[in-house]
Every structure is written in C-alpha cells, then in structure tokens.
Amino acid sequence: MTYLLVFLGGGLGAMFRHFINTVSGRMLGTAFPYHTFFINVSGSLVMGLIAGYFAFKGGSxxxxxxxxxxxxxxxxxxxxxxxLDAALLYERGAVGLAALYVLGSVALAIAGLFAGLALIRAIT
Structure with a gap:
C-alpha cells in the first residue's frame, strides 16, 4: 500500500511540475530557469510547512x-x-555537517552533470 501511495503522489507532483514548467516558459521565457527556481523554492517551503506541522502538531x-x-x-x-535534510542537520546542531552537505551536494551534483555530458560527448 505504501508504494502505491508514493507512486500516486509522485505522479501528481510530476504533473504539477510539468504544469509549472509549461506556464513559466510561456509567461517568462526560457532565458533563465524560472521554472526550476520557483519549483525548488516553493517545494522547499511546502516541505517546511508539512514537516513542521507534523512535528509540532502531530496526528498524521x-x-x-x-x-x-x-x-x-x-x-x-x-x-x-x-x-529538509540540511535543515535537520542544522537543527540538530551539526552546522558544519549541514554546510558540508549543502556545498558538497550542489558542487558534486553539478560536477556529476558535467561529467555525464563529457562522457556522452566522448563516446558519441
């Protein structure tokens, strides 16, 4: 049952992401990734609202x-x-680990993308 709930929720979330991508591209153009920026910020805001509600109010x-x-x-x-993971590390007092997680995740994710692009260019 839990996998089905995640599957259904994931489909709804992906559909909403596609909607935001489409609308923002039409309204704001594609010179800047407004869609990704908005999705990342709004998703993090909603995660904070939900996690905070469950943590402080419970009952879910x-x-x-x-x-x-x-x-x-x-x-x-x-x-x-x-x-959420970065905030939890920070809230637990692991500020250095939170900073390492944030910087490492962003830097290595971007490096991984460039490595993937370079690998594909090299083999095609």
Missing part, C-alpha cells in the same frame, strides 16, 4: 506523510527533501 499517519512528502513533493522536486 505514515501513509499521509509518504503520500505528501515522498510522493507529491518527491515528484514535484527533490530539492525539498535536500532542504
């Missing part, structure tokens, strides 16, 4: 959390999970 089942956080937000943006 694991199924609801999986559907909303892993499913919908996971399909919408994985940046929200990244942001």
């Amino acid at each position: 089942s694991q199924h609801v959390r999986l559907f909303l956080m892993t499913g919908i937000l996971g399909g919408y943006t994985t940046f929200s999970a990244f942001s």
